[in-house]
Amino acid sequence: MGEPISITIDQQTVQAAAGSTILEAARQAGIHIPTICYHDYCTANGLCRICVVDVEGSRTLQPACVVQVQDGMVIHTRTERVIRSRRTILEMLASSVNLSEAPEIQDLFNQYHSDASRFPDAEPRHPAVIDDNPMYIRDYAKCILCWRCVQVCAEDAQFTFAINFSGRGYETQISTFYEIPMPESTCVFCGQCVGVCPTGALKPKRQWLLEMGYTPDEIMSLTRSQRQRRKRREEISQNPA
Amino acid sequence: MLKADKVVPTTCPYCGVGCNLELHVRDDFIFKVTSPFNSVVNHGNLCVKGRFGYDFIYNKDRITVPLIRKQPQKPGQRTQAFDRSEWREVSWEEALEYTADRLVEIYQRDGSKAMAVYCCAKATNEDNYLLQKFFRAVFRTNNVDHCTRLCHAASVVALQMAIGSAAMSNTAAEVKDCDVFILTGSNPTENHPIIALQMKAAVEKHGAKLIVVDPRRIEMVNYASLYLPIRPGSDVPVFSAMAHVILKENLYNLRFIEERTENFEAFASSMEKFTPEFAEQISGVDRQLIIQAARMYATARNGAIFWALGIPESTHGTANALSLINLALLTGHVGRKGTGLNPLRGQNNVQGASDSGAMPWHYPGYQAVDIEENARRWEEAWHIEPGGLNRQRGLTTTEILAAVHPGGVRALYIMGENPMMSEPNLNHTRKKMQELEFLVAQDLFINESGAFADVFLPAASWAEKDGTFTNTDRRVQRVRQVIYPRGQSRPDWQIICDLAKRVESRLNRPNSAYWDYNHPSEVLEEMGRCVPDYAGIRYERIEEMGLQTPVPTLDHPGTPYLYSERFPRGRAKFHALEYVPNAEMPDEDYPLVLSTGRVLEHWHGGTLTRHSWMDDLFPEALMDIHPADAARLGIKDGSPVRVTSRRGAIVLRAKVTTKTNIGVVFIPFHFREAAANLLTTDAVDPQAKIPEYKAAVVRVTPASEEELAADIDSQPRGRY
Amino acid sequence: MADLDLSPLLQRLEGYRPLGRTALLPALHDAQNIYGYIPQPAAEAIGRALNVPLADVYGVIEFYSLFYSQPIGKTVIHVCNDPACALAGSETLFKQIRFQQEMVSPNGPPSSLTIEMAPCLGLCEHAPAILVQGQPVARANRQSWQDLVSGKGERPSSVLGGTVSILTANCGLGHTVELSEYLDLGGYQALRKALNTPSRHIIEEIKAAGLVGRGGAAFPTGVKWESAANAPGDIKYVVCNADEAEPGTFKDRVLMEDDPHSILEGIIIAGYAVGAKKGYIYIRGEYLLPYEAMKKAVEDAREAGFLGNNILDSDFTFDIEIRRGAGAYICGEETALFESIEGKRGFPRLKPPFPTTHGLFGKPTVINNVETLANVPVIIRKGAAHYRKLGTPKSPGSKLFCLSGDVVRPGLYEVPFGVPFHHLLYDLAGGVRPGHHFQAALFGGAAGAFATQDHLNVRLTFEDLKEAGLPLGSGVITVFDETRDLRDICLRLARFFAEESCGKCYPCQMGTQRQLEVMERIARGDVRQEDWQRLQDVGWTMTDSSLCGLGQTAASAILSAMKHFPHLFQPA
DSSP states (O other): OOSEEEEEETTEEEEEETTOBHHHHHHHTTOOOOOSSOOTTSOOOOOSOTTEEEETTOSSOEETTTOBOOTTOEEESSOHHHHHHHHHHHHHHHHHSOOTTOHHHHHHHHHTTOOTTSOTTOOOOOOOOBOOSSSEEEOGGGOOOOOHHHHHHTTTTTOOOOOEEESOGGGOEEEOGGGOOGGGSSOOOOOHHHHHOSSSSEEEHHHHHHHTTOOHHHHHHOOHHHHHHHHHHHHHHHOOO | OOOOSEEEEEEOSSBTTOOEEEEEEETTEEEEEEOOTTOTTTTTOOOHHHHHTTGGGGOTTOOOSOEEESSOOOTTOOOOOOSGGGEEEOOHHHHHHHHHHHHHHHHHHHOGGGEEEEOOTTSOHHHHHHHHHIIIIITOOOOEEOGGGGTTHHHHHHHHHHTSOOSOSSOGGGGGGOSEEEEESOOHHHHSHHHHHHHHHHHHHHOOEEEEEOSBOOGGGGGOSEEEOOOTTOHHHHHHHHHHHHHHTTOSOHHHHHHHEEOHHHHHHHHTTOOHHHHHHHHOOOHHHHHHHHHHHHTOSSEEEEEOTTTTSSTTHHHHHHHHHHHHHHHTOSSSTTOEEEEOOOBTTHHHHHHTTOBTTEETTTEETTSHHHHHHHHHHTTOOTTOSOOSOOOOHHHHHHTBSTTSBOEEEEESOOHHHHSSSHHHHHHHHHHOSEEEEEESSOOTTGGGOSEEEEBOOGGGSOEEEEOTTSEEEEEOOOSOOSTTOBOHHHHHHHHHHHHHHHHTOSSOOOOOOSSHHHHHHHHHHHOGGGTTOOGGGGSSSOEESOOOSTTOOOOSSOOSSOBTTBSEEOOOOOOOOOSSOOOSSSOEEEEEEOOTTOOTTSTTGGGSTHHHHSOSOEEEEOHHHHHHHTOOTTOEEEEEOSSOEEEEEEEEOTTBOTTEEEEESOOGGGOGGGTSOOOBOTTTOOBOTTOEEEEEEEOOGGGSOTTOOOOOOOOO | OTTOOOHHHHHHHHHHGGGGGGGHHHHHHHHHHHHSSOOHHHHHHHHHHHTOOHHHHHHHHHHSTTOOSSOOOSEEEEEEOSHHHHHTTHHHHHHHHHHHHHHHOSSSOOTTEEEEEESOOSOGGGOSOEEETTEEESSGGGSOHHHHHTTOSOOOOOOEEESOOSTTTTOSSSSOOOHHHHHHTTTTHHHHHHHTSOHHHHHHHHHHHTOBOSSSSOOBHHHHHHHHHHSSOSOOEEEEEEOOOSTTOOHHHHHHHHOHHHHHHHHHHHHHHHTOSEEEEEEOTTOHHHHHHHHHHHHHHHHTTSSBSSGGGSSOOBEEEEEEOOSOGGGGSHHHHHHHHTTSOOOOOOSSSOTTTSOGGGSOEEEEEHHHHHHHHHHHHHOHHHHTTSBOSSSBSEEEEEEEESBSSOEEEEEETTOBHHIIIIIITOOBOTTOOEEEEEESGGGSEEEOGGGTTOBSSHHHHHHTTOOOTTTEEEEEETTOOHHHHHHHHHHHHHHHOOSOSHHHHHHHHHHHHHHHHHHTTOOOTTHHHHHHHHHHHHHHHOSSHHHHHTTHHHHHHHHHOGGGGSOO
16 A cells, blocks of 8 residues: 555545555545445456446446546546446346345345346346255355355465366356356365355255254254165155165 | 344363454343454464364253262272262262362371362363362362373473473464474364464465475375375484484574573584485385474574473473474574564463463472472462472373372362373273272263263353463463352352362461452462562453463563563573483384374363364374285274274274374274273383373274274264 | 267367367367257267267257257258348248258158248348258259259359459458468568567557558557557467358458468467467358368468468567357357357357457457458558548558449459448449439448438548448448348348347347347338337347347448438337
């Protein structure tokens, strides 16, 4: 962070440290810019674009979380263009994924008067819940592809590299190597990914079971040996021979 | 979406890193653990144990009612009772009265030498302070120790000898500030996972160079600039050869040596014989690597050394640690940010338990018991008549068990520890446990040691009580009650006070040592009155963030790194060293060297993690063996093997992996079905009394599936 | 799987091992060549050899549409599905091939054959075109199924036209111009001249010539070179962007197939000018023949001393490595292309920093389009002043145009900047196909905009087109006669972007999909009142807020269609 420089945000003159982002400068000035993928302790990638702002002289809108302030920069955080982008991104999100456990995104819905049913043709992403390990489940129907889990599994924290992507574009999903079960991957179950997931797509298994209506006693009865006995029973009933 | 009733900040109960946790509770059930991202210790990162490994609290096998054995136990015929049917559920009143009666009976008959206690590096500072106070002030014995004896005792002794203080000199997170660091006898990705993250970031993002010196090809080798694959037990030759090179090439820090150290000449002349050629011969490490490592460390602007139990757990553990200290003194890499001598402490509160006096030679604050002035200070604090406290050094962990015989130790009180898994040469330990006259177990589960007990006192878990832990970088942090104690279980500090009062009244002591605390914060304050390093710590000061000791006054900000101006003993002392081989060296009958240790998913004797879903992740013991050795012995990955030492034999599955080097096998010690410590030797370091866990010689032969323990039905997990 | 023989792969991997991750795409290509797809053990071996996390290896396989993680047929047929081929009946062709295949093997598809729809194959002048095992087949609908699957289909040959032949001087000869022939035609004289000129003078000359990028962005080439030359650092790169994938574009393919050395000469001069020692040519995965032509040219040039140490006895040392893409339009975006060379998914990077300071492997990099680089020897040999005699002051030189669709003579046309559109369309290309008349033309490909009758007189220069609201792009013009339903064309463009979006930023990741879903319904004739605003919101959100050029232009054609043909997007 260098010398303070002067910028204008929404007609307000703001002093900001050279090298700081528009988001940081706005926060310091008490101007709220919404974010979704951004996390203070992860590398910012400017993915969600909900933080875009209008910077005079720029052809396109600029993501506040990564664009650094320049001396004399004139920034508008709530122009019609900005609002349209934010509202539409929210509407597209709602038509793509299950946001029921993303209260912060739901709040933005109200702020931007977004219509969750804006896209009746939309085919949401709804892969099945992956329950392949004793520690956490992966419900990618709730995944907004903020990349935080991939980043903390890699250089942002853990250097484990157990997950990356499958597919591309709209069909992108977080995945292990050839979609192998997590225990066969390099995963060390640190749960850094669970810790940064903003939408409940990654969730401790015990929380998931509790939400499904199991009582704590029932949950704690699900020991390995009991689960295995149950599995064996199922196998026997399917294949009596 | 599940809403938490409350989210309570606390400190992780597993390793010495001391990660900050937030426990999310619903209807007294912890369903999620998170960590604040602004935590100075772990920045929101956790490992599998911290994030998911707390469920032992709710395990069905947990004991939450006081128990007394149905069948009275006699010395020499004592049995293990794992089954609840062998125990009688009793009231707290009955359990404590019974315990007090038996303890007093033995004490009055045989005196203080018959009494001994194992404190616990998992329990809080307050619990440990009170338990050692109980045995010192009431039973007048210094037979007080805990598992530090089995982990860093030699590091502690060496640091005391050379510097005069035994903790990590710097903060772990400072690894990002060094340009070269040596990692030896430590596998942080499994044992100090969050420090491992900081080390990886130091290499990948801050340009630090890493030198790994280890008999195992641990994961951190992937991040290393140099890897020195030493044979177990060749630490002194390798590090002394580095010193030899540094001396020979004039890479040492003369000014530092002159201003801040002593005994340099004697040390330097003892290094003459440690040529790189000699070290290569002993260690099997290419001499060029040793020379490169010496130059890299010596010419660093800031160099640091991190070590864990590979250094101290040896019959020459003290010398091993001294060889590292010599290097740091020679180069002046101590007393600045990003440098230092950093023994990574194992347990969440091993630093704190040691600080709190859970040691046979020291009162709290490392005040030697055999110095009159210290004894007087504590006599005054505990309202004891002058001369009342025992001035004799007590027995260490291993010595306590060795002294179990008529005329020796008769009564043993175990809080939380599990010597029947953690002591070396368990067959010997078993005999000694059987010979006890009276055994108290205070724990969460009936583990292999508690199964021998006469009385079982159900303790509250870390989430069910208040207190403090002191982590590996001396940070005193809060532990908070999050849920109610399960069943009738009670916090350790309450059990101890209740029992101590009953014992005191039976002994007709004129003054009570004082046991009427309303809250653990009062215990810490009491300790701080006589322990200057803790004098400035109050609960209200550490609600948000812990303080690093020393904290001598109420306005002191804590001490991130030590020795910037002076060493506790004044000048730091170089030590001349000799090469001493391991107690056992490989031979025709026992051609392989066995090293023991931990895996990421489990904790020590397994009392907690094997009662957790963690056990699903790593359900059975595996022996790491190098592909070349495996091929030679006809062993396939996953096939059962029998491992035999001079002391015992176990059967477990082999994992064929290059993670271990040729000639070395590795077995974690968590699994009672294949307890690694049946094999280890109880030969100890003469100065620190620490056993040689890292080098027993063994023979490995193929075994049959039938020989494997019966209840193992899971496949070993795959690891890429 | 258990008996998979990894030894041929492991042998290849030994050579790649020292390169690390950057060898990932080449290694995956090799694995696919050996096994027909990329089996899991092969991917694992590659990850281990190159020290790439296995999850990342899978992520890369999954990103590129030409890599298969599951077994596929021995013979793979790609049928182009984009506008030019669609107009020529590619959809019927696809059904016919499927049908024929089922006739031969009534119990489901034979495991030996995989047929897939593909994005534009860059063979628009030969529509409908297909690839059989990577080999192009022209006018595939006129050939028997047996000929197609047995590889006996008609080979395309270059169709050239225009009023000047500067860049295409050596093209259309019916064969690839070999090194000796190129030298006879005056080749590598520009390089010889350049090496005797201070590098900054070369940059001045390029600036003076007014050369701007031909890949679509029209950035001044000399300024780019100067910036990279001035950037601090000893290691610099030149990258030739031959990832030509904009639907309707095939100019770079023709240049590479017919006259590869002119491109090499341009790259080497660029390397000399900016102080690079290494150049890369990144060729799209579908371009097998251009890849082979360029590969041979690089080998020949190296042999002859035009590449390597002390080129032409100067103290300039430079070499070129060729990389193949693997089916990802986004890799034509310069930073995504870098990521791909580095062995990663082709995600575009945030800009700034720009490639001239932080490019390939984080080093200062000049990246230029094939056609741009082909201009370089011309400028150096004859001088900027001579170069500027053609074209207009603001758009000097000549330009290649790719004409396809409903024109009489689809092909590659070289004309000086400034000729009117109708001249190109009617005088040179023979006009709209017989019996029909002009309805619209798509300028700039999928990322472009529609021209109407009103634009027929527009002069083909950067400045005139800009004023008319039309992109010159890479020089694509796809023509539609009055019988064509532009909604169907828009649907194809929408599908193209939905298929090719990398998925990194939200506006494009979801916007391309939402745009496709709405267009699918509209193309069926089910247009609703709200669709107008839906498409406008999605379109402008992508345009305003997407991270890279792909997203920013993913709606431009549809938005321009809505502007010029609003009735198509409104309920009847």
